[in-house]
Structures are given as structure tokens and as C-alpha cells.
Amino acid sequence: MPELPEVDALVDFLRPRLIGDFVTRADIAELSLLKTVDPSIDALAGLEITEVARRGKALIIGFDGLDLVCRFARMGWLTWHDTAPSGPIRMGRGPLGMRVRLASGAAVDLIEPGSKKNAAVALVRDLSEVPALASLGPGALSLTVDELAAVLSESTSRIKTVLEDQRIISGLGNAYTDEILHAARLSPFATAKTVDPQALHTAIHEVLDAARTALIGLPPAGIKTAKKRGFSVHGRTGETCPVCGETIAEVSFADKSLQYCPRCQTGGKKLSDRRMDRLLR
Ligand SMILES: [Zn+2]
CATH class of the missing domain: 1.10.8.50 (Helicase, Ruva Protein; domain 3)
Incomplete structure (x- = not known):
């Protein structure tokens, strides 16, 4: 399971590549991944990415007024594509959980290999809507x-x-x-x-x-x-x-x-x- 150092390294990689870019579309390939229904994942299309951050072990991709919260569980992780793979998403087959395509032509996949699907994505208007984030204690590196x-x-x-x-x-x-x-x-x-x-x-x-x-x-x-x-x-x-x-x-x-x-x-x-x-x- 990715922990604080891995997610910090991921944030460091993604920030210069994502902030300022726009989502062209987001597709869910594994239905159990997405834990929220309102707003719809389609609401991301056309939005500018304004922030990439970590909370606990979760990755947060921020937009104006919306946050996409990615929790990786034991096997989940991200794959970066400089050029988005062509072709449609195949539902429920293989490790792909979600693909976010960007205006720059790049794409980010949330993948979770294996048969257990425990990774979780939430699209929320406020991070307090995600119970696991609302109950988080102080960060391991900020605790005095x-x-x-x-x-x-x-x-x-x-x-x-x-x-x-x-x-x-x-x-x-x-x-x-x-x-x-x-x-x-x-x-x-x-x-x-x-x-x-x-x-x-x-x-x-x-x-x-x-x-x-x-x-x-x-x-x-x-x-x-x-x-x-x-x-x-x-x-x-x-x-x-x-x-x-x-x-x-x-x-x-x-x-x-x-x-x-x-x-x-x-x-x-x-x-x-x-x-x-x-x-x-
Ligand atoms: Zn020893």
C-alpha cells in the first residue's frame, strides 16, 4: 500500500504535469472504484486542474470547487501516459480502474492489479464529505x-x-x-x-x-x-x-x-x- 513517502513522490511528479492542464474526459473502467454519484464523474470534463496534494495516504486532484480523492488500498497506483492510449476503455477487465484524459494529450490511469478491488475514488465538493479524510489525525511528519x-x-x-x-x-x-x-x-x-x-x-x-x-x-x-x-x-x-x-x-x-x-x-x-x-x- 502506498504510504506517505510514495504519495508525496507521486504528488511531486504530478504537480508540474497536471496543474494548469484541463480534463477532456474521465472514464471509470471498474464500477466499484467510484464511491460517489453526485457530482457525476462527467462533471470533470472541461475543468482546469488547480491543485495536486496528499492527505494521509490519499492523493487529491483539485479543481475549482471539486476534489477528486484517490485512495489506492494495497495494490492500487497510478500510471502516467505522455500520450493517452487510443481506443475505448474496456469495462471491468484488467487492472484499469479509471482513466483521466487531458487537453495536453497526456493521460493518468488509476490501476489496481489483482482480483481484490479495494481502491476508492470520490468526487466531492468538499473533502469533509469523505469520511476517511474527515477523521484523519495529524500527519506523521507534522506531529510534534x-x-x-x-x-x-x-x-x-x-x-x-x-x-x-x-x-x-x-x-x-x-x-x-x-x-x-x-x-x-x-x-x-x-x-x-x-x-x-x-x-x-x-x-x-x-x-x-x-x-x-x-x-x-x-x-x-x-x-x-x-x-x-x-x-x-x-x-x-x-x-x-x-x-x-x-x-x-x-x-x-x-x-x-x-x-x-x-x-x-x-x-x-x-x-x-x-x-x-x-x-x-
Ligand atoms: Zn538488527
Whole structure:
């Protein structure tokens, strides 16, 4: 799932290409993608793009009086075409979810490979109409140490759960929380209120700043590949920790897994596998 650094890099790529251009038409190829009915997606035709921005993990393409909100879910992303592909859109076949054609001749596709269609697009007059945006907490890079301390001191949840909760801190997902907890040498299962806010704040900035630096300037197709290269532990089960040389371990859940270094993060202790726990109980 694209998180704060990837969407920031996408915004950086799109801003100079989209702002000032006009939509000639927008086509929905996957009906489940579009979550709103009024205004119609056809209302975009003829409108000038005035803004491209990120909110949490969502991409916002702004027009005068309307916003197109794109949420990518786990597999969704954008494809950029300098020249729009010719021919009609085929409904409900393949990864294409939406194509926006521009007056310059370029086009942007929202794609979602795979059979699960969880990406979401909303066309709204006000961003508060999108519940997931209305409930967003402060951004991971704008949260101060004091604000983070206040959030942590109230919580008996696991730190990994708190960092992924968009209502508390927005912009992070499974990948960058694994990386931040590794950088902070914290167990993903540590109780939030026992965590040192200053150390966690430093790790959040270190990890996200490094990722943004690596990704900004790349085209959309390059952002996803480059993202994986930058990870120390996430998605690297069985590989070697770049800090201490220990073998990276994982905890599997029903639909995802987290990775951590037992030596750096849990005092050498292996966290039990949640999926196996459930099967053995
Ligand atoms: Zn390590």
C-alpha cells in the first residue's frame, strides 16, 4: 500500500504535469472504484486542474470547487501516459480502474492489479464529505514531540497498532511502521505508553525523510520498485539485519505480516506467530 513517502513522490511528479492542464474526459473502467454519484464523474470534463496534494495516504486532484480523492488500498497506483492510449476503455477487465484524459494529450490511469478491488475514488465538493479524510489525525511528519507524547501516554495499545491508526497519526501503513520501529529499536508489540516519544519522533523523521529523498524525482513506475530497495526489515523475512546481522523475523496475521529484527528490537526474543497461535488454540 502506498504510504506517505510514495504519495508525496507521486504528488511531486504530478504537480508540474497536471496543474494548469484541463480534463477532456474521465472514464471509470471498474464500477466499484467510484464511491460517489453526485457530482457525476462527467462533471470533470472541461475543468482546469488547480491543485495536486496528499492527505494521509490519499492523493487529491483539485479543481475549482471539486476534489477528486484517490485512495489506492494495497495494490492500487497510478500510471502516467505522455500520450493517452487510443481506443475505448474496456469495462471491468484488467487492472484499469479509471482513466483521466487531458487537453495536453497526456493521460493518468488509476490501476489496481489483482482480483481484490479495494481502491476508492470520490468526487466531492468538499473533502469533509469523505469520511476517511474527515477523521484523519495529524500527519506523521507534522506531529510534534509533545503531541506524540500525549498520544502515547493515553494508549495501552501496541505501538505498531497506534502508528497505523490513521485517526491518531496519518500517512503510515504496515511498511513504514516496520521500518520506524526497527530504527527506534522498539518491539512492534511494545505498549504505546511505555515508548520514549523523543526517540520515536526522531525515528519517524529519519525513516520518512530518507524515503522521501530516495523517491522524490522518480516517475510513478519507479517509485514502487525503489520503495522496496530502501527497506531494512519490511518484506525481508530471512534476510540479514543491516544493523546487527541477525536474521529478520516475521509475525503473520490472517491477511498480512510484519517484520522485525529480534536482536535490535525484542532483546533476542522471537515474537509468537499470531496465525499459528490461532490454529493451535
Ligand atoms: Zn538488527
